[in-house]
Amino acid sequence: MAVHGIDLGTTYSCIASVDDVSRPTVHRNAEDADTTPSVVFFETPENVVVGQTAKDSAVLEPDLVVSRIKRDMGLDVTRTMHGRPYTPEEISAFVLRKLAADAEMATGSRVEDVVITVPAYFGAAERDATRKAGQIAGLNVIDIISEPIAAAITYGVLNPGEDCRILVYDLGGGTFDTTVITLRDGDIEVVCTDGDHELGGADWDDRLVELLAERFRLEHPDVTDPLDDKQTEQQLRRDAEELKKSLTSRTKHTVRVMHDGRVAKAEVSREDFERLTRDLLDRTVEITRRTLSTARSKGVESFDHLVLVGGSSKMPSVAETLAKELGVQPRLQDPDLAVAKGAALYAFEETYRRLLAGGAREQAEEMAARAGLSSGEQQRIAERTIKTVASRAFGIKAVSVNTRREYVAHLVQANDPLPADVTEGFATLDDYQTRVAIEVMEQAGAEASEAVEDNNRIAEGDLAIPPGKPAGFPIEVTFTLDTSGLLHVTAREHETGQQLDLNVQIGGMTEEDVAESRASLSHLTVS
Numbered sequence: 001m002a003v004h005g006i007d008l009g010t011t012y013s014c015i016a017s018v019d020d021v022s023r024p025t026v027h028r029n030a031e032d033a034d035t036t037p038s039v040v041f042f043e044t045p046e047n048v049v050v051g052q053t054a055k056d057s058a059v060l061e062p063d064l065v066v067s068r069i070k071r072d073m074g075l076d077v078t079r080t081m082h083g084r085p086y087t088p089e090e091i092s093a094f095v096l097r098k099l100a101a102d103a104e105m106a107t108g109s110r111v112e113d114v115v116i117t118v119p120a121y122f123g124a125a126e127r128d129a130t131r132k133a134g135q136i137a138g139l140n141v142i143d144i145i146s147e148p149i150a151a152a153i154t155y156g157v158l159n160p161g162e163d164c165r166i167l168v169y170d171l172g173g174g175t176f177d178t179t180v181i182t183l184r185d186g187d188i189e190v191v192c193t194d195g196d197h198e199l200g201g202a203d204w205d206d207r208l209v210e211l212l213a214e215r216f217r218l219e220h221p222d223v224t225d226p227l228d229d230k231q232t233e234q235q236l237r238r239d240a241e242e243l244k245k246s247l248t249s250r251t252k253h254t255v256r257v258m259h260d261g262r263v264a265k266a267e268v269s270r271e272d273f274e275r276l277t278r279d280l281l282d283r284t285v286e287i288t289r290r291t292l293s294t295a296r297s298k299g300v301e302s303f304d305h306l307v308l309v310g311g312s313s314k315m316p317s318v319a320e321t322l323a324k325e326l327g328v329q330p331r332l333q334d335p336d337l338a339v340a341k342g343a344a345l346y347a348f349e350e351t352y353r354r355l356l357a358g359g360a361r362e363q364a365e366e367m368a369a370r371a372g373l374s375s376g377e378q379q380r381i382a383e384r385t386i387k388t389v390a391s392r393a394f395g396i397k398a399v400s401v402n403t404r405r406e407y408v409a410h411l412v413q414a415n416d417p418l419p420a421d422v423t424e425g426f427a428t429l430d431d432y433q434t435r436v437a438i439e440v441m442e443q444a445g446a447e448a449s450e451a452v453e454d455n456n457r458i459a460e461g462d463l464a465i466p467p468g469k470p471a472g473f474p475i476e477v478t479f480t481l482d483t484s485g486l487l488h489v490t491a492r493e494h495e496t497g498q499q500l501d502l503n504v505q506i507g508g509m510t511e512e513d514v515a516e517s518r519a520s521l522s523h524l525t526v527s
Contacts, residue, residue, distance in 0.1 A: 010174025
């Protein structure tokens with residue numbers, strides 16, 4: 001059975017697997033396109049439409065269409081459709097079901113085992129939510145890996161035998177991150193990463209939407225604002241995306257804005273567009289410079305290649321600005337498909353390695369033979385290592401004994417090597433406490449801070465304390481962050497001789513919620 005890699009994007013998604021000559025191949029969807037819009041249309045209570053048709057439906061039925069749901073992953077929010085609330089995990093699961101079903105139709109092979117990619121700067125809650133989305137979709141999620149790692153795997157396959165340091169600049173539809181990675185003898189090591197999961201091509205689109213609306217308002221000041229009408233707004237969003245794509249190859253383009261029986265012709269030049277969005281591009285440059293500064297502090301003084309990934313990196317101003325700022329000519333590395341292809345390669349290699357580790361050598365060799373791998377290639381896969389880092393700092397909320405000031409004690413720092421397993425000692429604050437509240441905190445800003453307001457609470461739970469204990473009774477907290485960026489927290493006390501564990505639930509859905517969602521949504525038709 002084939003294993004698959006899925007690029008679950010904010011605006012577009014795609015799925016790939018390794019073919020019989022060991023090449024990563026993207027599977028075209030039922031509409032014969034490489035990528036599928038990450039848009040969900042709740043047509044009826046029993047039928048959900050995903051993809052281009054859903055995107056087109058947003059113009060007529062904007063209240064029944066959900067897009068950019070990736071930005072809500074890890075948040076405890078819902079969208080109500082036909083009287084039923086849906087979590088971000090459930091909505092993302094519909095996109096995953098569409099990708100899987102179309103791949104099965106294209107290949108005739110069942111899609112079960114998958115690796116799903118996430119932005120490098122996704123935290124524990126977002127990564128866990130992505131894993132749960134896959135489970136709700138009925139998939140076995142082998143692993144969650146960062147998009148730049150997937151891109152680096154693709155880059156390494158296309159440039160075999162090259163030892164180098166690369167800077168991956170990943171500007172997707174809804175997220176941005178930048179990562180320094182070393183490739184050495186086929187091994188991949190992430191040096192550091194940084195980013196902003198609320199910055200992406202969709203923000204460039206938003207600026208164009210406002211520009212088109214403003215051009216209409218200037219020409220027709222006597223009619224209502226086009227952005228006050230949901231249908232007109234959705235049409236403007238479609239027009240803005242097409243305008244952005246057009247200005248990639250053309251220097252100017254004209255859009256007809258129609259609203260309330262009136263029409264305005266808005267001519268937009270590439271120069272207009274770049275001036276309008278300069279601050280957004282500058283934010284990506286600032287983050288990139290911060291990443292390079294962190295890399296230097298870790299001993300990586302320079303990089304050999306600048307690799308552009310993500311559909312939005314195709315905007316001419318991106319390559320021009322980066323070349324000027326960094327003095328290196330960027331390489332546009334199959335920006336729309338590189339991540340899915342890398343995920344497919346990783347899924348194949350990880351499954352092969354796990355089969356070998358589990359003693360299933362015959363099954364592993366059969367898998368390698370189907371992919372046409374030589375014995376040398378099999379050995380390289382078996383020996384390849386991938387090392388990554390924490391995307392953010394993680395800790396718990398603590399209280400100063402003397403001042404009673406609340407602060408965050410970070411156990412794992414941003415860009416610490418993974419896996420991380422850190423244990424620190426704490427103590428009760430008052431006499432006769434019967435419980436300790438464990439509040440797990442995650443860095444929210446660009447840099448780690450002990451101020452509570454600069455962190456997000458991503459989980460909480462209580463640890464029971466034996467009765468009659470004085471203030472200062474010791475407890476121990478352990479943070480285990482695996483290579484996927486998924487966090488496990490335990491808290492314990494040892495005096496009674498019994499270990500008390502607190503398994504903190506990360507994210508908005510419990511495993512029971514996931515099982516219930518998978519069952520309740522399985523009867524819905526996804527097309």
